[in-house]
Amino acid sequence: MNQKDKILAIDDNDVNLVMLKAMLSEEYDVVTLSDGTIAENQATSIKPDLILLDVLMPGKDGLTICSELKANPATQQIPIIIISARNTSDDIATGFLAGADDYLCKPFSTTELQIRIRRRIDASRPSEAITEKIRKLTEQRDNALEKAAVLQVISDHASESVILCRPDGTIAAATQSSGSILGLPSGTVIDGRNISEIPLSDQEREIFAQIASSPTTAPSRYISQRKRDSEPAILETTAIPLNEYEGLNEYIAIKTRTIETGGSDDIATRRDLELKLLKLEKEVASIFKYSAKGILTTSLDLHIHRYNRRFLELFGIRRNINCTGSPLNKILDAKQMEIIEELVSKVDKPPIFETTQTTIQNPDGTKTYIEITASMLKTTGEASLMLIFSDVTQFRNMDNEIMNASQAAEERERTLLAQELHDGLGAVLSSINIYINLILSGGAEIDEIFKTLRLTKDLVGQAIENVKDIANNLHPVILTRFGLVATVCNIIEGLQSSHLINFHFDHENFTELKDKARELSLYRIINELINNTMKYAEAKNVYLTLDSTGPTLKIHYADDGIGFDVEKHLASSESTTMGISNIMGRAKALDGTCEFKSSPGNGVQVDIELPNEAYITKE
Numbered sequence: 001m002n003q004k005d006k007i008l009a010i011d012d013n014d015v016n017l018v019m020l021k022a023m024l025s026e027e028y029d030v031v032t033l034s035d036g037t038i039a040e041n042q043a044t045s046i047k048p049d050l051i052l053l054d055v056l057m058p059g060k061d062g063l064t065i066c067s068e069l070k071a072n073p074a075t076q077q078i079p080i081i082i083i084s085a086r087n088t089s090d091d092i093a094t095g096f097l098a099g100a101d102d103y104l105c106k107p108f109s110t111t112e113l114q115i116r117i118r119r120r121i122d123a124s125r126p127s128e129a130i131t132e133k134i135r136k137l138t139e140q141r142d143n144a145l146e147k148a149a150v151l152q153v154i155s156d157h158a159s160e161s162v163i164l165c166r167p168d169g170t171i172a173a174a175t176q177s178s179g180s181i182l183g184l185p186s187g188t189v190i191d192g193r194n195i196s197e198i199p200l201s202d203q204e205r206e207i208f209a210q211i212a213s214s215p216t217t218a219p220s221r222y223i224s225q226r227k228r229d230s231e232p233a234i235l236e237t238t239a240i241p242l243n244e245y246e247g248l249n250e251y252i253a254i255k256t257r258t259i260e261t262g263g264s265d266d267i268a269t270r271r272d273l274e275l276k277l278l279k280l281e282k283e284v285a286s287i288f289k290y291s292a293k294g295i296l297t298t299s300l301d302l303h304i305h306r307y308n309r310r311f312l313e314l315f316g317i318r319r320n321i322n323c324t325g326s327p328l329n330k331i332l333d334a335k336q337m338e339i340i341e342e343l344v345s346k347v348d349k350p351p352i353f354e355t356t357q358t359t360i361q362n363p364d365g366t367k368t369y370i371e372i373t374a375s376m377l378k379t380t381g382e383a384s385l386m387l388i389f390s391d392v393t394q395f396r397n398m399d400n401e402i403m404n405a406s407q408a409a410e411e412r413e414r415t416l417l418a419q420e421l422h423d424g425l426g427a428v429l430s431s432i433n434i435y436i437n438l439i440l441s442g443g444a445e446i447d448e449i450f451k452t453l454r455l456t457k458d459l460v461g462q463a464i465e466n467v468k469d470i471a472n473n474l475h476p477v478i479l480t481r482f483g484l485v486a487t488v489c490n491i492i493e494g495l496q497s498s499h500l501i502n503f504h505f506d507h508e509n510f511t512e513l514k515d516k517a518r519e520l521s522l523y524r525i526i527n528e529l530i531n532n533t534m535k536y537a538e539a540k541n542v543y544l545t546l547d548s549t550g551p552t553l554k555i556h557y558a559d560d561g562i563g564f565d566v567e568k569h570l571a572s573s574e575s576t577t578m579g580i581s582n583i584m585g586r587a588k589a590l591d592g593t594c595e596f597k598s599s600p601g602n603g604v605q606v607d608i609e610l611p612n613e614a615y616i617t618k619e
Contacts, residue, residue, distance in 0.1 A: 004029040005121055008048035010039050010065065011083075012057040020052060023110045028117070036060045040068050043075045049121050055084040055095070063098040070099030079120040083108075165252045169195045172251065195254075294389035297377065302328040302344070305384060314370060314389050315360060336360075343374045344385060357392070369396045432459045483512040484519050488526055488544070495534065503542045510546035515613055518590065522555070525586050529557045529606060532579050537561025537604065548612050553592075555608040563598045583608075 006029045009020045017032040024030050033042055036057045043051060051069070055062035062082060069075045079101040084091065087105040095103045102116055161178040165171055171190050179188050190198065196205075288295055294311030298304050304323050312319055317331060329337045339358045346354045353375045360368040371390040376383060436456065439449055479487040485507045492503040513519040526544070533539050539561030547554045570580065580596065583606070587594035592610035 005049040011054040066098040
């Protein structure tokens with residue numbers, strides 16, 4: 001018995017709903033609803049074949065409900081017939097504008113209602129011819145996708161012997177070298193044949209069957225029975241995982257290849273050697289395929305020989321496109337080709353490498369920075385090129401952040417210097433100028449003049465001290481004369497005289513640096529750390545250790561202050577964040593690392609590690 005079409009009737013008048021059900025129940029499954037506010041949920045839930053909708057309803061009228069149903073992707077394809085006593089042309093037009101598929105004015109006959117319902121339901125369904133056409137188009141699309149995936153497998157392994165089988169054992173495709181490696185006569189077509197029809201030895205057939213039954217776990221197998229040009233050869237048979245090829249999950253890909261054993265008389269020795277070579281080749285192929293860098297080999301005129309998937313990903317190339325044999329200028333844009341051609345022109349002979357950079361504009365407006373390395377290859381007597389593409393966006397962004405932090409730190413130091421000059425030295429010089437003008441005015445008594453001269457002399461001395469302090473902050477004289485340890489000790493002595501903080505400075509395993517520029521950078525790092533503690537930490541103790549006994553120069557700094565949330569702090573725009581960024585930037589500029597550890601209430605710990613210049617010189 002055919003299932004009845006389902007109709008949802010929505011009307012706040014129960015009498016109207018009873019009448020509609022009586023008129024339609026014989027032919028349709030009628031569901032009634034008197035609450036228009038839940039019409040959308042109900043229609044989504046029961047999925048009716050058609051909706052009958054009244055206009056005048058409390059809460060939410062029929063026109064609003066109609067508009068909402070047509071705006072909802074889950075219900076917009078359901079035909080809606082509005083039933084209303086409003087019968088003017090404007091009323092009918094308003095109903096159609098709300099999205100109704102038909103408009104029926106009251107009063108109406110049962111026959112008229114049934115005809116309109118049947119017409120709308122039939123119109124909403126595709127005809128058998130259309131359904132069949134959709135089925136065929138879907139089948140053609142699936143076949144095309146499957147064929148593209150099959151071709152992609154063959155393309156990825158074009159240099160090897162690969163047989164791709166359907167679940168029933170039918171060969172969907174095979175690479176050109178498969179026939180000769182398996183001992184088939186020249187020109188034999190194996191596509192479309194069953195794998196059982198291929199002339200294999202019993203041992204080979206057993207191995208093929210084992211791989212076909214468990215392609216993901218079956219190990220590679222090697223047979224020394226075949227001969228090629230009257231010489232023994234090893235046949236490698238293994239499975240290719242197809243989980244990364246969409247639509248080929250049930251297919252089986254079997255790879256075979258022969259390796260010449262050479263002229264050694266010791267079969268066991270030849271076998272062990274060739275198995276090692278096969279393993280090495282598989283490792284190299286795996287590195288090529290799954291490398292995090294894009295790898296491309298080309299002819300000298302830049303026609304593509306081989307490529308890995310990372311290359312396609314970096315340049316946004318669809319994976320189902322076969323690039324083998326294509327000129328590179330058909331894949332990359334003119335600007336990128338110009339950069340690559342200039343790079344390749346500098347590569348003369350192996351093992352010379354040349355490097356350059358290019359950018360890729362992403363669809364979201366961001367840029368990906370690519371480093372390209374080119375080198376010449378001569379693996380088979382014919383020269384070719386290898387291009388390696390590395391995504392260096394993260395490092396480029398880090399360099400930009402460090403540069404910005406360094407520039408901000410320099411600007412901060414300039415601002416502090418300007419403040420010191422204005423508020424300190426500038427104020428003193430201004431006072432000196434006032435006193436000199438008083439003396440030159442001629443109106444003062446001799447005692448007042450001498451008194452003013454003494455004050456002026458004191459101010460000149462104060463100005464000299466200010467200049468010394470500013471110069472010492474820019475580049476301490478004690479650092480140049482006595483080195484880093486003496487300079488840090490001098491800072492500590494001055495701060496400990498206040499009796500507000502204790503410093504514990506361990507430098508027993510530290511040797512003074514010969515590189516004065518490097519020494520100045522270390523001084524600025526330590527000075528910045530101490531300043532941050534004094535300004536913000538409210539600490540009672542500071543622990544500083546310098547150690548240069550090994551290949552790494554280590555700076556350990558800690559205080560017992562109030563601490564802070566490192567991640568949250570670095571994400572903010574506070575001035576203290578600039579100091580931390582400045583320290584990290586200086587460490588990075590010295591080819592070192594800097595790690596901050598802190599949390600609220602637990603003080604701060606900073607560990608900086610730099611290459612030790614003394615150790616490097618000794619080596």
